Amino acid sequence: xxxxxxxxxxxxxAGSEPLLNVVGLQTQxxxxxxxxTPVDGxxxxxxxxxxxxxxxxxxxxKSMTALSTxxxxxxxxxxxxxxxxxxxxxxxxxxDRQMRRMRGGRLAMIFQDPMxxxxxxxxxxxxxxxxxxxxxxxxRREAEKLAVEALxxxxxxxxxxxxxxFPHQLSGGMRQRVLIAIAITSNPSLLIADEPTTALxxxxxxxxxxxLADIRxxxxxxxxxxxxDLGLVAEYCDRxxxxxxxxxxxxxxxxDIFAKPRHPYTRALLRSTLSPGTKADDFVSxxxxxxxxxxxxxxxxxxPRCPSVLDRxxxxxxxxxxxxxxxxxCWLEGAA
Amino acid sequence: MLSxxxxxxxxxxxxxxxxxxxxxxxIHAAPGDPVNALIGTMAPTPEYMEQVRREYGLDExxxxxxxRYAARMAQFDFGESLRFRQPVIDIILARLPATLLLMxxxxxxxxxxxxxxxxxxxxxxxxxxxxxxxxxxxxxxAMPAFxxxxxxxxxxxxxxNWLPAQGMYSLRAPSDGFGRVLxxxxxxxxxxxxxxxxxxxxxxxxxxxxxHEALAxxxxxxxxxxxxxxxxxxxxxxxxxxxxPVVTIIGLNFGFMLAGSVLVETVFAWPGLGRLFYxxxxxxxxxxxxxxxxxxxxxxxxxxxxxxxxxxxxxPRVVYG
Amino acid sequence: MTxxxxxxxxxxxxxxxxxxxxxxxxxxxxxxxxxxFGAALAPYNPGQVGVGPTTAAPSPAHLLxxxxxxxxxxxxxxxxxxxxxxxxxxxxxxTTLIGVLVGATAGxxxxxxxxxxxxxxxxxxxxxxxxxxxxMVAFFGAxxxxxxxxxxxxxxxxxxRIVRSEFLSLRSRQFVSAARIAxxxxxxxxxxxxLPNALGPVVxxxxxxxxxxxILEAGLSYLGLAxxxxxxxxxxxxxxxxxxxSAWWMSLFPGAVITLVVLSLNLxxxxxxxxxxxxxxxx
Numbered sequence: 001x002x003x004x005x006x007x008x009x010x011x012x013x014a015g016s017e018p019l020l021n022v023v024g025l026q027t028q029x030x031x032x033x034x035x036x037t038p039v040d041g042x043x044x045x046x047x048x049x050x051x052x053x054x055x056x057x058x059x060x061x062k063s064m065t066a067l068s069t070x071x072x073x074x075x076x077x078x079x080x081x082x083x084x085x086x087x088x089x090x091x092x093x094x095x096d097r098q099m100r101r102m103r104g105g106r107l108a109m110i111f112q113d114p115m116x117x118x119x120x121x122x123x124x125x126x127x128x129x130x131x132x133x134x135x136x137x138x139x140r141r142e143a144e145k146l147a148v149e150a151l152x153x154x155x156x157x158x159x160x161x162x163x164x165x166f167p168h169q170l171s172g173g174m175r176q177r178v179l180i181a182i183a184i185t186s187n188p189s190l191l192i193a194d195e196p197t198t199a200l201x202x203x204x205x206x207x208x209x210x211x212l213a214d215i216r217x218x219x220x221x222x223x224x225x226x227x228x229d230l231g232l233v234a235e236y237c238d239r240x241x242x243x244x245x246x247x248x249x250x251x252x253x254x255x256d257i258f259a260k261p262r263h264p265y266t267r268a269l270l271r272s273t274l275s276p277g278t279k280a281d282d283f284v285s286x287x288x289x290x291x292x293x294x295x296x297x298x299x300x301x302x303x304p305r306c307p308s309v310l311d312r313x314x315x316x317x318x319x320x321x322x323x324x325x326x327x328x329x330c331w332l333e334g335a336a
Numbered sequence: 337m338l339s340x341x342x343x344x345x346x347x348x349x350x351x352x353x354x355x356x357x358x359x360x361x362x363i364h365a366a367p368g369d370p371v372n373a374l375i376g377t378m379a380p381t382p383e384y385m386e387q388v389r390r391e392y393g394l395d396e397x398x399x400x401x402x403x404r405y406a407a408r409m410a411q412f413d414f415g416e417s418l419r420f421r422q423p424v425i426d427i428i429l430a431r432l433p434a435t436l437l438l439m440x441x442x443x444x445x446x447x448x449x450x451x452x453x454x455x456x457x458x459x460x461x462x463x464x465x466x467x468x469x470x471x472x473x474x475x476x477x478a479m480p481a482f483x484x485x486x487x488x489x490x491x492x493x494x495x496x497n498w499l500p501a502q503g504m505y506s507l508r509a510p511s512d513g514f515g516r517v518l519x520x521x522x523x524x525x526x527x528x529x530x531x532x533x534x535x536x537x538x539x540x541x542x543x544x545x546x547x548h549e550a551l552a553x554x555x556x557x558x559x560x561x562x563x564x565x566x567x568x569x570x571x572x573x574x575x576x577x578x579x580x581p582v583v584t585i586i587g588l589n590f591g592f593m594l595a596g597s598v599l600v601e602t603v604f605a606w607p608g609l610g611r612l613f614y615x616x617x618x619x620x621x622x623x624x625x626x627x628x629x630x631x632x633x634x635x636x637x638x639x640x641x642x643x644x645x646x647x648x649x650x651x652p653r654v655v656y657g
Numbered sequence: 658m659t660x661x662x663x664x665x666x667x668x669x670x671x672x673x674x675x676x677x678x679x680x681x682x683x684x685x686x687x688x689x690x691x692x693x694f695g696a697a698l699a700p701y702n703p704g705q706v707g708v709g710p711t712t713a714a715p716s717p718a719h720l721l722x723x724x725x726x727x728x729x730x731x732x733x734x735x736x737x738x739x740x741x742x743x744x745x746x747x748x749x750x751x752t753t754l755i756g757v758l759v760g761a762t763a764g765x766x767x768x769x770x771x772x773x774x775x776x777x778x779x780x781x782x783x784x785x786x787x788x789x790x791x792x793m794v795a796f797f798g799a800x801x802x803x804x805x806x807x808x809x810x811x812x813x814x815x816x817x818r819i820v821r822s823e824f825l826s827l828r829s830r831q832f833v834s835a836a837r838i839a840x841x842x843x844x845x846x847x848x849x850x851x852l853p854n855a856l857g858p859v860v861x862x863x864x865x866x867x868x869x870x871x872i873l874e875a876g877l878s879y880l881g882l883a884x885x886x887x888x889x890x891x892x893x894x895x896x897x898x899x900x901x902x903s904a905w906w907m908s909l910f911p912g913a914v915i916t917l918v919v920l921s922l923n924l925x926x927x928x929x930x931x932x933x934x935x936x937x938x939x940x
Contacts, residue, residue, distance in 0.1 A: 072560055096566075104562035111561075116554035120653060121576050131562040166652040182562055347776075351783045358789065366796040478868070478920035480875045483894055483912030490905045591785030598787070599876055603898070613788075617795055617880050625795060629788045636785050 018045035019087060019222050020069070020190055026081035027061075027068040038064045040246035041082070046190065051216060051223045053233040053254075055269070056243035062226045063112075065243070066194045069224075070109055071099050087189065105135040108183035112195040114175035118167035124151075125163035128182050135186040150181040154211060173204035177211070184215060191215075192224045197232065209236055230270060234258055242266050245301040252326025262328035265302045300331065308332060344644055348637035355633045356409050359626045360402055414627030419619045424627035428609065434504060435597055435608030441524060442531035443593070447586060449532075450539030451579065457540075458547035458578075459570045469540065476537035481596050485530040485603035492526060499526050502605040527604040531596060542585055546578035553577070580651055587643025591636040678928035681921040688918050692742040695735035703728065703736035703888055712904040722906035724896065733888050734911055740889035741871050741915065744805055748870035751809035753863045756816020761847050763817070764824025775821070778814045786811035790873065794882045801884045804877060808870045816862050823855035857933040861926050868922035875915055890915050 027039035038061040046052045054062045068079045071091060084091040086107060091099060103109075111117045119127060128147035132138065138146065144163075151159035154177040167175055176196060183191055193212065197205040213236055215221050225237055233240055233254060240257045242250040242265065250263040261267045297304070303313040310331050320329040389395060396404075408415075414424035457466040493501035500506060504523050505516070550556070551574045559573045560566075594610075601610035609628060616624035648654045691698070700720075701708040707727040715722045721730040763774040793807040827833065828851060836850045871890075877883065878891025885892075890911040897907035 067557075070561060072557055100563045100565060102563070103560065104564075109561040111554065111558060113554065117558040119555040119559065119573055119577070121580075121651065122573075130559075130564065134563045168653045179558070182558075347779060347783070350776075351780050354780055355784065358784075358792075362792055362796045474923065475916070475920060478923055479916045480872050480879075480891075480894070480912060482876070482879050483908065483915065486894065486897065486901055486908040486912065490901050490908065494902045591783070592787070594785060595787030595876070598791075599879060602880065613791070614880055617791065617882065620795070622796070625792055629785070629792055632785050632788055633783075636783060640783060 017088070019048045019050075020046040020224070021085040022065075022069060022082065023085070024082040025065065025068055025079070025084065027064055027073060027077060028080045029077045031076060038246050039068055042243070042246070042248055043082075044241045044248060044251070046222050046224055048189065049216065049220045049222050050239065051213075051225055051237045053237040053240045054224060054226045054243060055228060055230060055233060055240060057228060057269075060243045061246040062243050063194050066109070066192050066224065066226055070103060070107065070192060072103075072109075101135070104131050104183070104188075105186050106188050107190050107192070108186070108188040109192040109194065110176070110179045110183050110196050113199045114172055114179055115167075115199065117179055118175055120167055122166075123163070124165055124167065124170070124178050128163070128178070128185060131182045132185050146185065147181075150185045151178070153184065153215075154178075154181045156181070171204075172200050173207060176200060176204075176208055180208075180211065180215075184219070184221065187219055188221060190222045190224065192226070194226045195228075196225075198227070198229070205232075212236070230258075242269065245297070247301065247329070248320075249302065249330070250326070250328040252328075256325045260325075262326075262333060263302075263330045264306050264308055264332070266328075268305075268307070300329075341644060344641055348641060351633060351637050352630075353406075355630055356406050357402075359409070359630060360405050362626070363622075364398070409630060414630060415623035417616075417621055417624050419616070419621045419624070424623050427612065427624065428627055428631055431607065431609045431612045433608075434606060435594075435601070435610060437520075438524065438527055438531060438601065438606055438608060439593060439597055441528040442535065443586070445528065446532040446535035447539055447582075450536045451543050451575070451582065454540045454543030454547055455571060455575050455578075457544055458551060458574070459566070461548070470544065473537040473540045473544075476533050477541065479534070480599075481530060481534045482599040482603050484533055485527070485600050488526050488530050489603060499523075501526075504607050523604075523606075527600050527606050530603070531600045534596060535593065538589070539582060539586065543578060543582050546581050547574055550574040550578040580647070583650065584643055584647060587639055587646065590639035591632065594632050594635070675928070677924055681924040681928075684917060684921040685925065688738060688742060688921075691735055692739045695739050699729075699732035699735045701729035701732040703732040705729075708732075712900060712907075714904075715906055721910045722904065724893075724904065724907050725900050730893075730906060730910060733893060734890070734914055737888045737890040737893055737911060738914060738918075740801065740884075740887050741874060741891065742918070744801065744808070744874040744889070745867040745871040745918075748805045748808040748812070748874075749863050749866040751805065752812040752866050752870070753816055753859060755809065755813035756862075757820050757852070757859065759813065760817035760820025761824055761852065764821035765828055765843075765847050765851065767825070767828075771821070774817075778817050781811070782814045784811075787873065787876065790877060791880060791882060794877055799877075799882045799884055801887055804874060804882070804884065807877075808873050812866060812869065812873075816859070816866070819858050819862050820855060823858055824851055827851045827854055857929075861929045861933065864922055864926040864929060868919040868926075871915060871919055 022045065023043050025039055025042045026037060028035050028037050040061075042061070042065050044052065044054070054065065056062050064073070064077075067073050069084050069091070071079065071084075073079060079092060082092070086102070091102065091107075094102070118124075122130075125144060125147050128150055129140065129143045132143040132146050132150075133140065136143070136146070148159045148163050151162055156162050156174060156177050162170070162174070162178075167178070170178065180196075191212075196212070197208050200208060209232060212223065212225075216223060225233070227233060237254050239253050240251065241248050242257070242263065244265050250257070250261070250266045252262075257266060258270065261270055299315045300306070300313045300318050303309045306313065313331055316331075318329045318331045318333070320327050321333045394401065412425050414428075416422065417424050417427055420427055453469055457469050460466055489501055492498050500523050504520055506519055506523075547570075551570070553574075556569060556573055559569050564573070597608065598610035598613050600606070601608045602614040605611060609632075612624065613628050615621070616628070705728065708729050709719050709723040709727050711723065711727045712725055713719055713723045713727075719729050719731065721734065723729055724733070759774055759778065763771040763778075790807040790811055793810075794803050797803045833846060833850050836846055841850065874889065875891030875894065878889055879895045879898075881895060883889055883892035883895060893911040894908060897904070897911070900907055
């Protein structure tokens with residue numbers, strides 16, 4: 001790997017090639033009203049066994065980044081540029097068939113709302129068995145045993161009976177466990193978790209996060225954790241990428257991001273989420289709204305809402321400045 | 337859910353009551369003597385008219401007449417056919433099997449083909465296959481079924497002479513065994529096809545919409561994310577969910593389908609309930625008309641209840657009791 | 658996830674649909690023209706027997722042929738279109754009127770009134786309406802008025818349900834409360850404040866009802882329950898039945914006209930629906 005000039009490009013860690021290296025990923029939605037680019041040149045990397053957070057407000061393109069990485073977007077959305085190198089192969093170059101073998105095998109994903117991501121007409125067991133049969137050379141009966149085993153792994157009580165139930169008979173937390181069970185049946189090396197706890201209440205949230213952390217510890221599964229909840233990030237993640245309007249604006253270790261955030265957007269994000277009395281997704285303290293993706297904002301995309309905006313922010317796009325601690329794309333970086 | 341089911345049954349009961357009231361109302365509100373509605377305008381003898389008058393209690397107070405009438409209906413006594421001088425219920429039951437054969441064939445044909453085509457069209461959304469099928473279905477939807485029957489008759493029976501034009505049996509065909517079955521099948525093809533087209537259009541359009549809705553659901557993305565192949569995503573995950581509302585519509589459209597069978601049977605002189613209805617109209621055979629109306633309503637009510645039960649079987653989310 | 662298809666495809670579809678709906682509107686315009694001025698365009702008196710040979714194939718003298726009594730099929734279609742359109746329009750109008758009254762009452766007042774009205778509506782939806790229409794026309798006599806009335810009285814439940822759900826969602830809106838506080842009467846609230854806002858779905862439904870009524874009329878006529886004094890497209894198909902072997906044109910052309918008109922109405926209804934509510938596409 002060579003070091004990249006893209007925003008947030010993979011900072012090299014000596015001697016270890018990252019498990020996932022996304023470089024300059026671009027995803028576009030085409031319609032007759034024009035083309036919008038919800039993911040615009042995003043780069044990030046994840047090392048084996050690492051939990052990496054991708055944070056930002058809703059609409060900043062973080063979910064679209066995850067879906068694009070999995071190649072789960074379909075017309076009129078399409079991945080239009082960049083590289084997604086996973087375990088040495090560029091996923092964007094694979095055939096549909098090869099990509100299918102990846103999904104649910106080495107590379108798995110869980111989602112935001114466990115209510116809607118399970119097929120309501122299929123028994124829990126059948127949905128897990130489906131995943132097992134696709135990726136492991138076992139017979140159906142063996143797969144059924146493995147399915148119960150997977151439920152046990154995600155600490156579902158009485159897994160045999162839960163396996164025979166339908167999704168609507170389970171609580172939200174249980175359903176998310178089932179989705180996790182489906183995702184980890186084939187021991188993926190990377191799990192992409194798209195806001196996996198957002199739809200759950202707080203106690204269940206903690207249980208699910210503990211479970212994910214445990215899976216990382218015991219199976220060494222790396223995770224891309226997409227969230228807007230900085231509290232969870234602080235507690236569970238190793239490194240952080242901050243996204244704004246389709247771009248990565250800052251990256252760094254959890255410690256650095258929380259101790260000395262460099263980008264004004266990150267600072268605003270921290271202020272709004274960590275001050276007592278505000279809800280995790282309450283962004284009121286950042287003035288204005290994130291720009292609609294159609295907007296073509298000149299200069300830095302954050303400048304209309306930035307408290308410390310400079311003149312050049314309105315016209316020139318800031319480059320990503322990188323040092324040992326991380327990277328940020330802000331003109332203040334150079335001035336400071 | 338049990339209460340919902342009970343409500344359906346109660347509603348069905350009310351419908352039957354309303355139907356009996358309507359019949360009663362028609363007999364009495366129609367211009368002329370009610371007895372004419374019961375035995376026709378060319379009554380054979382004054383004695384017979386008197387007999388019917390007594391039987392229906394036409395000289396008694398209206399409420400009493402109504403109760404008497406309702407009691408007869410409850411026992412499936414729909415009176416006597418003016419044309420055949422036989423109990424209406426016997427005539428109807430004799431004609432029912434032919435209608436059920438025609439409807440059953442057409443329903444199986446149109447549902448299977450419609451659902452399969454819609455699923456295929458949904459998989460290849462906005463392709464030329466999708467466009468051709470959808471356009472055809474829109475046209476099929478706008479055609480009067482009996483006109484399509486006339487066209488089929490003109491082309492396949494009268495000009496190409498491939499298939500028989502009228503009825504259910506040929507005179508020359510063997511009267512039993514395999515030959516007879518074959519003969520009936522040959523007669524069945526055109527009416528069943530005609531009858532299928534409208535429902536095919538309906539089922540296709542409905543399934544297509546439901547497929548698009550299903551394919552936009554989150555569990556579809558989740559299935560793809562675990563590596564499920566596209567054909568399985570479409571035909572297993574999406575289709576099963578899309579079919580549920582389609583089943584309901586098919587069940588709830590039962591009355592509509594029976595209406596279609598009246599028209600199609602008339603075109604092809606298929607000796608079923610619909611043809612009987614048509615003949616009764618021409619002969620002003622009011623008891624038969626009312627008998628068929630009542631029986632058909634009862635069938636619709638039962639079909640609605642069965643649909644609910646079937647739904648409960650297919651959809652695990654619905655639990656009665 | 659929600660970023661995917663919906664709104665993107667709509668605009669494209671609307672554009673495509675505009676061509677289709679322009680075509681549909683043109684057809685309907687022509688049909689209305691024929692319905693109003695058809696008599697003047699007819700080359701022959703549509704009721705006149707023997708204006709040509711019997712069951713003559715289409716020819717320059719008789720563009721769409723003649724029927725078994727030597728009447729001109731083209732002239733009869735012009736006249737029949739008028740009757741069929743008249744039945745369709747008036748039945749749809751009465752249907753809409755009843756449906757709006759029932760639906761508005763149920764939706765505006767809610768509570769017990771709503772409950773009772775909706776139970777009645779449900780029962781009417783279960784009754785096999787075609788059979789009842791046949792009975793009504795058979796008992797009361799086959800004339801245009803009875804046919805229109807029979808169709809209308811059996812078709813209103815759908816309209817009522819649509820209007821009711823619109824009223825349920827509109828009645829608690831700000832502008833209604835404002836008018837109520839300003840002292841508007843109940844009738845004013847229903848007809849001048851809420852109804853205009855619920856008009857979109859009502860118009861779409863009425864459009865589709867016109868086509869449904871035309872098909873029902875054709876069905877009734879085909880069973881011999883046509884007004885014999887008034888040629889309609891359905892009556893023509895009824896008359897054609899016995900001459901399918903010798904005079905296919907007696908069946909083909911009237912049926913094609915019905916299909917074309919109903920098709921245009923359905924397409925127009927669809928695109929109106931898209932205009933009102935882009936989310937309900939593709940139905």
